[in-house]
Amino acid sequence: MSPFLRYLYGLLCTVLFLLSISQVIEAIHEDQVGLNDWSLQFIGRPLEVLVSATQTGSSKSLAFIYSEQNVLAAIDTKHGEIVWRHVLENGENGTINSGVVLEDEVCVLLNRGRLLRCFDTLTGSFKWEKLFGGQDTHLGKCIAVSDSKERKAPNRIICANDDRIISFASRSGNVQWESKCAKAQKRLLFQSLSGELIVGGLVENKISVKRLSVSTGEAKNAGVDRSAIVHPSTTDCRLVQPASQVPPYLICFDSSTSRLFSHSTSEVADKAQKDLRLEDLGGIAHTTGDGVFLNSFPTDGLFSVSTNGESLLLHLSADGQIKLIKKVTGFYAGCSETDVVIVELADQIASVRVAKYDGNSLTPQAEEALTFPFSTSHGSLESVTLLPSKDVANCIRPAFLFLTEGDVLGLFSQGKLAWKREEGLARLSVTAIVDLPISDIEALVEEEFEEKGSFPVRFTKRLVSQGLQLKKILELAGKRVMSGLRIGKYFHKEQLERDYFNTQKIIVSATESGKIFGLDSRNGDVVYSSLLKNFAKPKDRSIQFYIQRTGAHAPFPSQSVLVGADKRTGNGLLYFFDCITGEQLDQPVTLNRPILQSGLIPVMSSNHLEAIFVLDSDLNLSIYPENLDMPEITAFVKDSLHIFDVCSKTGVARGYRVKLVNKAWKAVEVWSATLTTAGEAVLTVSPKRPHDFVHSQGRVLADRRVLYKYINPNLVAVTVQGTDEGKKPYLKIVGLDGITGRVVFSQVHRRARGPCHVVHSEHWVMYTYWNEKVRSNEIGVIEMYRGFEKPNQTYFSSLESFEKPELSSVAFKLPGFISAISDTVTVEGITHKNLIVALASGSVTQIPKVLLDPRRPMFPTQAEREEGLIPYAPELPLVTENIINYYKKVYRIRGIKTAGAGLESISLVFTYGIDLFFTRVTPSALFDVLSDSFDYWILTVVMLVMTIASVIVRHMANTKALEQAWK
């Protein structure tokens, strides 16, 4: 062998060896975990933050939080990560009324104030629970106390509900004493500085106060009843002690009347009883129903009232007089017996100051305040919880957890913002998956090939465009080098741009409280968030979200609109914004009346914008943007626009068409149906998607005949639940034509009830319900067919079609509790459909639509087998391989949003509830692209080997030919 060949052989062997090693390394990784999916865990809107003053035995500093969504979680205060989390029972059984934290356990009062459940603070493992009596009350209260003054750490939990007070020993949960008391609609429980237990009770127009011994539960006085105009459900109280020798006062605030009350806890006649209006004290403009936070301080007589982002620091004197010390836009927190932490907000900056209180005024301890950025999307500050520290200088550089109006939970520590969590993401109510705009270079390429103008014009245009492209490429390269030098990543993608297969999108979501989020679909990062002022969910309706222009029409910005209600008046409110950047595009529009219905007008203007119509409660129709005066829109509204509305309260469905009356659009009722009667309620209203792609117009049967589908784009499925004379529930599903009000189908399931989830697409409706008779979840399927005759028209018109479809229906048992359900969507609708089902167990699974075919025969014939019909089985299998979130459980899923990608085979799935989960599914497998498992290495190696082999063979052939020539 020649030296060259030997060298080549050695090189080849080395390459093959290296390649084989790299293959081994790749095989170590778990297959595709997190490659195209992500999930995020949240707690929900925090109700209270609990911190232990004496936390031991852990390297982590933990804060315990319970939320509106019935979640209890421990958060690592260093990084803001969830250490453990318990998603408690749904509904009232899991609603947390109160929580306490002790040395090594955290306990919550659940189940209408009747169940105390305790968990280990470090691991979150369940320790003990005690169920005690009491009537239905949501207003129970627990406190952690120590039975002796010497002992600092609390060692017993005292809980009170409407008619009893019980003391439990920590760790064991043994009942130490139990005391009955007069019934109250709201129970108050405090421990005074002298160690006594102060028990308060609120009933309509009466406050009762009693003092008890902590160790025995014996009453120390007979109890005092005082009359006061209070509403228990809207009143909150705190215990404030003006001085060490003076009996403490109960300070109560009734948010329904905006009044502040002070009541002495002593049994002597309360001459100092005060009843003040909040406005009189400091001029805080409080609107009824807004959240009001009362906060008591370790400093004698100090307390604060906060509402609408403003706080009043107030002082209660020994004679019961209340005076204002200071008003601030922010929050006050008591740090020590003399120091008060003031967090003040101004110009998107939060300033933290510590001030000393000398009995009359506050004196700042340092000239310069510590600051941290506080975005407007956070809203106002709602609460501040100081973290305990052994450091004496804790009050100079305080660490605190803060909660804002925009559901942001953050930690300020070491003089800076350590972390923040967007807990509003656990409350999403409406979402959309939006295409990203194409890159600048691609936009220029598209412009280059526009066939407009003469040849010289087009040629010049092309040259200019190519020049601009070159400029852009150089700019981009420059940017990448700069960003590479700055952050070390040369290919860091700063701008949100569409990828080649259009799989990367932006997820635009909004909460019912008016917070908008833009999430990057690659990793779930929050691209933007903004809190809309005075925006709320309309009464009896949900928020609506419309995309008026996607990002595909550069240079025009993408535009979308959020339709809701004004928090103050309940009238309609429209908010226009760019859904790629989150920027507000126009001034919000406030209507004069509540909104009845809204929708997109499918007529595109010259600047690629689709207008929306808004129908108010007085049946006036408006079109937005108002300046979009196009004859095509006018013609569409006049001739083609039909509106339907189902009032969930009355159960009346109405259909309207639009007329021009006195130069204004007015909706005129054309049909009406009363879907409910007494004892019935509308559960769901499910129209079809506006752009629902249909796979095919018919089904080819084994005998080569075509069974044509009944595809009515105006069909609306309404589910109604009621009870019969024997108090047995029943479920009714009605298919209505939204334009004519004709009943297309109507089915009744006896002894069935909700929750009901409906998927409506193509020619089928699927709905889930609970069958009380067999106590299982079932899924019903209705398919509609026109028959074997080919329809003459290529379109469907509700006004011209009087035919009733042939129904084919079936039901299956579903082994699992369903939280949400949806179907996959692809770009052209050619791919088969799968159902995406979120289960209460935390799994998200997909069920092929073919399993839900009503034509599945019990005993399939040869022809049916040829057609591909699967034999009928009454139960749908939930195959573990079909669980798309594998071990990443997601809980309390409220909705599933699906969208198509650039590839026909891919459907993007976004589930939202307390947790978020995003992934991509391929219902008919990845047929239009090489799969991820395709072995590129083998292909490369084969190519390489073939190339080398051809070089070697050529060399050998040349040598042989030369040798032969010499012979």
Next chain:
Amino acid sequence: MEPLAYLKTFLFHAVISQIFFAASKVGAQRQEERTLTIQHCFENEPKLRCKKVTDLQLTSLRINQTQIFSYLLTNAEKEQIQSAADKGELYFVRARLEGEQEDVYMQSFCKATDVVKSLFVLGITLHVDLFVRPYAVEIGPVAQGDPRLELLLEEPSDKPLLLMGLISVHGSQTGPSPDLEGYRKKLAKERAEKMAAETGDNRSFLAKYWMYIVPVVLFMLFSGQMGGGGAAA
């Protein structure tokens, strides 16, 4: 009488009385004397002007049956319908249950031309729920060959001022439930077939496997003969 017999008699009477009580309740509800008023309306901006056409007793409604009514149109009404048909306007039918609120009714529409084309014969469909309570009304043209036309007392014509109506009552279908019984039967049938296949073959071992045994025996015989022949040679 034995105590057990007493108990049996008592239970029997209790069950019977409960059944009669429930039946009387259902009957009372079903025979509730409520009237359904059918009105027809003409497009009159922005509110509709409606006029009573006929009354129906809820007790008279029978699912999948058709009732007829006739109404003598005034000249003005007939002109209104004709005019609406010329203008391409709509014709409305409204059904209102006695005792309901003013804004609670069922309403449907069709093109006025359809009424004229069908010679003033209205095809009205009344959708009723489980308790035969109407929840939706539909109006549509009656095709020439519709068998319901035979119910009419007079031949349809556009000459007289007579509006005739065919009111059909449609009920809700009972929703499907998982066919557990059928599936159980299918499984039992399959099991029985399997058992039959296993137990049905009562042939002897030789009768069953002769096709394998014979070639082996033949092969052994021939191979033995060939070996013997060689040795003899």
